[in-house]
Amino acid sequence: MSSWLNVQREIAQRDWIAEIKVENITHVRIGGYNARPYSSSLNLMEQPRTQNIKGLWRWWARAILAGAILGSKGSLAGGLSDIDKEVSRLLGSTNASSEFFIQTTLNSDPKIIPYNELENVPRVKLITMGISNEEKRLEQYYQKLSLSIFVGARKGVEKHSRDSVMFALSSLIIALIFSGIGSITTRGFGKLKIIDIEPKSPAFRNDIDNLNQLLKSLYKQNSEQSITEGLKKLISVSLEYALGYLSLKKVPSRIKISETPLYSVLLLNSDPELFRLETICISRQDPKSLLECLGKSTLKIEWKRKRRDLKPRDPGKNLHTWVLGLPRHQELPYEINEVEKRCEKRLTGYALFNGEENVEKRRQSPIGFTVLECASGLAIVMYGFLTSEFLKLLEGHNGLILKHIGIHTIGRITHIDRTNVYDDILNHGIFFPQRIVNVNKDMSIEDVYRLVFNAAWDFVKQIIKDRCCR
Numbered sequence: 063m064s065s066w067l068n069v070q071r072e073i074a075q076r077d078w079i080a081e082i083k084v085e086n087i088t089h090v091r092i093g094g095y096n097a098r099p100y101s102s103s104l105n106l107m108e109q110p111r112t113q114n115i116k117g118l119w120r121w122w123a124r125a126i127l128a129g130a131i132l133g134s135k136g137s138l139a140g141g142l143s144d145i146d147k148e149v150s151r152l153l154g155s156t157n158a159s160s161e162f163f164i165q166t167t168l169n170s171d172p173k174i175i176p177y178n179e180l181e182n183v184p185r186v187k188l189i190t191m192g193i194s195n196e197e198k199r200l201e202q203y204y205q206k207l208s209l210s211i212f213v214g215a216r217k218g219v220e221k222h223s224r225d226s227v228m229f230a231l232s233s234l235i236i237a238l239i240f241s242g243i244g245s246i247t248t249r250g251f252g253k254l255k256i257i258d259i260e261p262k263s264p265a266f267r268n269d270i271d272n273l274n275q276l277l278k279s280l281y282k283q284n285s286e287q288s289i290t291e292g293l294k295k296l297i298s299v300s301l302e303y304a305l306g307y308l309s310l311k312k313v314p315s316r317i318k319i320s321e322t323p324l325y326s327v328l329l330l331n332s333d334p335e336l337f338r339l340e341t342i343c344i345s346r347q348d349p350k351s352l353l354e355c356l357g358k359s360t361l362k363i364e365w366k367r368k369r370r371d372l373k374p375r376d377p378g379k380n381l382h383t384w385v386l387g388l389p390r391h392q393e394l395p396y397e398i399n400e401v402e403k404r405c406e407k408r409l410t411g412y413a414l415f416n417g418e419e420n421v422e423k424r425r426q427s428p429i430g431f432t433v434l435e436c437a438s439g440l441a442i443v444m445y446g447f448l449t450s451e452f453l454k455l456l457e458g459h460n461g462l463i464l465k466h467i468g469i470h471t472i473g474r475i476t477h478i479d480r481t482n483v484y485d486d487i488l489n490h491g492i493f494f495p496q497r498i499v500n501v502n503k504d505m506s507i508e509d510v511y512r513l514v515f516n517a518a519w520d521f522v523k524q525i526i527k528d529r530c531c532r
Contacts (some may be wrong), residue, residue, distance in 0.1 A: 409460030
């Protein structure tokens with residue numbers, strides 16, 4: 063049996079492009095088939111899954127391809143389906159195998175910690191809310207994880223062009239840096255440092271070595287601006303490979319965009335802005351404290367504290383946290399009858415409605431975080447994609463209206479306030495950390511959305527600086 067495995071390994075090695083060695087910076091949570099890190103039926107901790115890495119790889123590859131097309135042609139006339147066809151051709155789909163594949167191998171025994179060591183991290187509190195003590199016992203995390211990711215090409219490396227190979231590899235590197243591995247990655251979990259990229263194919267050695275040196279240079283930076291510029295350079299290299307793969311002309315230094323895309327597009331220096339990147343060098347180096355800090359930066363209660371003129375129990379509908387992703391609501395038990403002390407679960411927070419019916423729709427947060435090791439320690443990188451997806455929620459696209467539901471209580475429900483989010487903006491303005499921007503009906507929906515995005519960005523950034531840099 064072992065000899066057959068060795069034969070398989072030798073065959074696979076002929077198709078390998080590179081070995082990427084990584085170590086985690088922040089705790090890693092791997093969700094299994096039931097979304098839990100530990101399988102009670104198998105009595106095993108879930109290990110990093112190639113499917114998870116492949117999914118993130120596909121997402122970033124699509125964003126880069128879209129950026130290359132939009133930057134070169136000035137539009138995305140073919141739409142998302144055409145880009146998905148290109149991604150599927152390279153990375154596979156339910157109908158066809160991929161041209162490129164990955165395999166993972168643990169390089170050492172990982173260190174695992176239980177749930178209670180991270181129970182104060184907001185996102186951990188959320189995902190463990192309402193589960194049993196036994197389920198909490200099985201909620202475990204990787205504190206230390208070292209693995210190799212082998213990237214290969216089907217039918218032999220020599221069958222593929224330089225641009226297709228290097229676009230595949232560079233987009234995977236970007237996915238690993240920005241998303242990492244596992245779940246809850248947009249809130250700081252599963253962040254990785256790429257230790258080395260070892261070429262396995264002589265044909266692409268120079269290109270892979272250049273990519274490796276670019277990463278090593280990035281990790282040596284010690285200022286916020288130099289880290290941001292290093293990441294932009296890495297993105298630019300991947301965009302150039304994407305242009306070569308698609309046989310498109312070079313993207314100009316400044317691109318005028320006529321219409322904000324519906325989905326995430328990784329394009330630098332566009333007008334208006336589609337992708338934002340900012341680095342915050344921090345003093346706190348403990349990953350646990352860092353995850354608490356990142357988690358709290360997205361909480362409405364923390365935004366109220368930042369405003370100073372708002373108390374924790376004051377209505378929060380003028381602080382537009384919905385722009386950080388949906389769903390963003392809860393069903394909590396409230397007392398509805400003072401005599402009988404009877405409780406019912408009621409919806410509170412932000413929800414989408416079609417008429418009077420609540421429609422459950424997920425929207426990924428357009429603002430995410432990654433964590434980098436640099437010369438001075440750790441740095442938090444905020445990144446954001448501006449799309450028309452959230453913009454359409456404001457204007458009531460396809461009959462869907464975004465509403466805020468506020469429940470006011472004094473031991474029991476005294477008042478339920480359900481208002482259209484766009485009307486709230488017109489009536490009360492957009493609250494930034496230290497100011498309020500008034501909005502009128504003459505302002506375009508897109509300009510309103512961009513103000514809401516900017517307010518969220520400022521709140522998150524300032525809370526991170528307050529909590530992680532003191």
